[in-house]
Amino acid sequence: MLRHSLRFKHVKFLLGYTTIRNQAQCAGKGVVASAVQQNNLPVISFQKPGPHVLDDELRLIPSQEIDNPLVVDSSFEGVTPLFSPSFNLASLVNKSELLQLMVKLGVSIHQWERKTDVHSWVMALDFKKDVQPIIQFLVDQGVASDSLGLFFTKNPYILKSSIEDLEIRINYLHSKKFSSEMISRILSRNPHWLLFSPERIDNRLGFVQQTFHLTGDELRAVATKESRLITSSLQGIKLMNFGFKEEMGFEAHQIKELLLAKPKLWLMNKSMLVDRFDYLHNTMKMDYESVLRFPAVLTCRGFRIKQRHEFLCHLNRAQYDPKLPRYVSPLQIISDSDTYFAVHIARSSIQDFNDFCKTM
Amino acid sequence: MAVSTSVKTIREAWFQLNGVMCLYKPTQISWKQMRNTLAFNISRDMNELEQDAPRKYVKIESLTNGTNVDLPAPASYSVTTIPNLADHELVRGPAILADDLRLQPGNLLGFRTAGVVVVGLNKGNRSLHNLNLSRPTSAYHIKSQFGLATDSHWDDGKVWEKTTFIHISRDKLDRMLASIQASNQKKMFEYCGVDPQSQTAYELASKGLLRPAVNGPPLIYGIKCVHFNPPDFTLEIHCANENEQYMAALIHDLGLSLKTTAVCQQIRCIRYGCFTVDDALLRKHWSLEYLPDHMSHCHTKLRSLPDIGPQLATYDRLQPSQNPPTKS
Numbered sequence: 001m002l003r004h005s006l007r008f009k010h011v012k013f014l015l016g017y018t019t020i021r022n023q024a025q026c027a028g029k030g031v032v033a034s035a036v037q038q039n040n041l042p043v044i045s046f047q048k049p050g051p052h053v054l055d056d057e058l059r060l061i062p063s064q065e066i067d068n069p070l071v072v073d074s075s076f077e078g079v080t081p082l083f084s085p086s087f088n089l090a091s092l093v094n095k096s097e098l099l100q101l102m103v104k105l106g107v108s109i110h111q112w113e114r115k116t117d118v119h120s121w122v123m124a125l126d127f128k129k130d131v132q133p134i135i136q137f138l139v140d141q142g143v144a145s146d147s148l149g150l151f152f153t154k155n156p157y158i159l160k161s162s163i164e165d166l167e168i169r170i171n172y173l174h175s176k177k178f179s180s181e182m183i184s185r186i187l188s189r190n191p192h193w194l195l196f197s198p199e200r201i202d203n204r205l206g207f208v209q210q211t212f213h214l215t216g217d218e219l220r221a222v223a224t225k226e227s228r229l230i231t232s233s234l235q236g237i238k239l240m241n242f243g244f245k246e247e248m249g250f251e252a253h254q255i256k257e258l259l260l261a262k263p264k265l266w267l268m269n270k271s272m273l274v275d276r277f278d279y280l281h282n283t284m285k286m287d288y289e290s291v292l293r294f295p296a297v298l299t300c301r302g303f304r305i306k307q308r309h310e311f312l313c314h315l316n317r318a319q320y321d322p323k324l325p326r327y328v329s330p331l332q333i334i335s336d337s338d339t340y341f342a343v344h345i346a347r348s349s350i351q352d353f354n355d356f357c358k359t360m
Numbered sequence: 361m362a363v364s365t366s367v368k369t370i371r372e373a374w375f376q377l378n379g380v381m382c383l384y385k386p387t388q389i390s391w392k393q394m395r396n397t398l399a400f401n402i403s404r405d406m407n408e409l410e411q412d413a414p415r416k417y418v419k420i421e422s423l424t425n426g427t428n429v430d431l432p433a434p435a436s437y438s439v440t441t442i443p444n445l446a447d448h449e450l451v452r453g454p455a456i457l458a459d460d461l462r463l464q465p466g467n468l469l470g471f472r473t474a475g476v477v478v479v480g481l482n483k484g485n486r487s488l489h490n491l492n493l494s495r496p497t498s499a500y501h502i503k504s505q506f507g508l509a510t511d512s513h514w515d516d517g518k519v520w521e522k523t524t525f526i527h528i529s530r531d532k533l534d535r536m537l538a539s540i541q542a543s544n545q546k547k548m549f550e551y552c553g554v555d556p557q558s559q560t561a562y563e564l565a566s567k568g569l570l571r572p573a574v575n576g577p578p579l580i581y582g583i584k585c586v587h588f589n590p591p592d593f594t595l596e597i598h599c600a601n602e603n604e605q606y607m608a609a610l611i612h613d614l615g616l617s618l619k620t621t622a623v624c625q626q627i628r629c630i631r632y633g634c635f636t637v638d639d640a641l642l643r644k645h646w647s648l649e650y651l652p653d654h655m656s657h658c659h660t661k662l663r664s665l666p667d668i669g670p671q672l673a674t675y676d677r678l679q680p681s682q683n684p685p686t687k688s
Contacts (some may be wrong), residue, residue: 090446094417103450110453303386338644358384358637359628360474 089119098127105135106149107156118156125159133163141170142184155191165197172198176205177216182224190227204230211237212256226263236266243270248277254292262295276302284309286320290330300334308333311346311356369410370455373648377402377461378483379655380491380662384640387474387626391465394477398646399458402481405648406456414447466492467632470604472514475500475629476640484655487662495571496633497581499598502624504611506591509621513608517623525620530588536617537583537595540610544580551576571600578602592625634661 089109093099112118139145173183186193209219223230244250280286312318319326332345342353367373423436464485466478480488506525510517548570549556580599587594608624615622630637641654
């Protein structure tokens with residue numbers, strides 16, 4: 001932005017200096033330093049300036065080579081800067097076509113300012129040359145046009161990418177036998193995927209495949225179901241595996257089953273997950289098979305499970321053995337509203353449930 | 361919106377966001393987490409209401425192309441008025457931020473304590489401050505267990521000691537609790553500089569004025585056992601200036617004085633001043649759908665309190681005609 005406001009031609013007009021500064025002239029300039037040693041400071045010698053050029057900043061006397069400033073410069077565009085310095089993009093949005101088009105797409109400019117440094121380069125983009133091809137590319141790959149706003153909000157850096165890079169990345173996925181539907185799902189759900197080079201993606205896919213001993217199809221299924229697993233921390237995956245194996249006591253084939261059913265678990269906070277499993281297994285006496293059959297219990301917030309389980313215990317209805325009557329399945333514990341749960345599963349009323357929650 | 365169907369815009373709703381509320385704090389949550397959840401919920405619900413219309417942006421564009429320094433200024437412009445995009449939600453950001461809401465707690469409960477927390481919102485903090493000046497007492501239910509001593513005085517701490525508790529009967533416990541209550545009440549008079557046997561003490565106590573003027577050591581006004589089923593038992597405590605550590609240590613000391621050991625299982629605040637657990641809102645109801653009605657209910661409750669003002673017993677406040685207390 002500031003660059004726009006200090007375009008050389010404006011400076012030229014204001015200071016009456018018409019010839020364009022080029023490399024040759026810049027090289028000849030230098031700061032005039034005092035050759036006299038003062039206060040025992042070391043002498044710094046610079047390149048001696050040419051006879052016709054003085055310090056640019058303090059240019060007071062026009063030299064004979066400079067043209068008459070009253071003559072019209074054909075390439076002159078105006079005295080005011082295009083955009084004055086600003087501390088947010090909101091002040092520029094009424095004048096910038098690019099930002100207006102972004103707002104029309106549904107991009108949150110506010111989020112850009114809060115979370116990224118996009119403001120430092122976004123104004124220099126040209127819509128037809130830079131942005132339009134990328135929008136077209138994404139729509140061709142299957143990203144829905146009304147979710148483009150969210151896409152650019154989360155990942156504005158893709159506007160800086162070149163189309164060639166993006167095409168190489170998509171070609172890599174095709175070469176690894178990802179279908180078009182898979183690719184469009186990956187891109188829609190994970191805007192950051194395209195920022196990763198093919199080498200990095202390849203490394204990560206390989207890591208996941210080797211860690212869990214997945215076949216090609218299984219790997220593709222996992223990458224499609226939860227593509228954020230591939231682009232987020234690999235260290236986190238290792239840590240979570242430790243949690244499943246050592247802290248929770250799952251076996252390797254069970255961990256693989258969990259991954260294929262609910263890869264989202266690997267993106268969660270490990271200690272929170274271990275605490276939840278601890279409650280399910282040790283307090284509610286839920287065995288490994290039940291958890292594997294209903295992995296969604298691990299994604300339900302701890303306090304919800306606690307409230308409902310304790311309420312059922314209070315009513316002597318906490319029966320989790322499928323072979324016995326009045327069986328309550330784990331899915332019934334975690335799903336539906338409190339009202340539905342209180343009435344249909346606990347066979348009580350929502351008022352009793354709320355009163356019970358206040359005794360916890 | 362529960363308060364009235366006529367409130368549709370953020371601007372109108374903002375003026376209703378003043379008051380005192382009584383919330384039920386879940387266990388294992390700090391005040392900071394509670395405040396953040398509340399502020400986030402309120403601001404999220406507020407931002408879904410109708411926004412203000414955007415300001416107008418007047419665009420003046422020259423209709424002639426280019427300019428020549430020799431010619432005079434062009435006479436024709438186009439003047440259009442468009443909505444100012446700088447006021448668009450996506451550009452400006454949300455109308456209400458969580459930081460815009462000033463939320464203050466009336467009583468600070470510990471991390472593991474659940475129960476009634478009185479919270480002031482924006483202008484309601486003034487009412488809350490006045491409530492606090494009257495030094496209301498709190499009531500707690502402490503579920504405890506005989507036979508165990510741990511490092512944290514809670515049942516899930518590292519076990520130091522296990523003891524028998526068969527010798528404890530209900531009346532032994534009641535006698536111990538009565539002596540705790542009596543010694544606390546004697547302390548109250550001492551803090552006021554008044555001899556508990558004197559007439560002055562009787563008069564002060566009968567007016568209900570004996571409250572600590574400043575934050576000091578915890579004081580127990582009443583303590584009794586409401587549930588006794590060894591090893592489990594539940595105490596009801598009415599106190600002021602309390603904190604979680606004190607109550608857990610109290611249970612531990614109680615166990616020791618009964619020649620056994622005891623730990624806490626659950627500490628629950630059931631009353632703060634006039635606000636009880638029945639008034640408190642559960643976490644799932646901490647949203648704009650329930651809060652305005654709730655705040656007006658709390659407001660009615662506060663208004664119905666007798667207006668005695670912050671009368672605190674100190675020796676200086678006594679009338680000059682009254683004799684200073686003498687130790688008997």
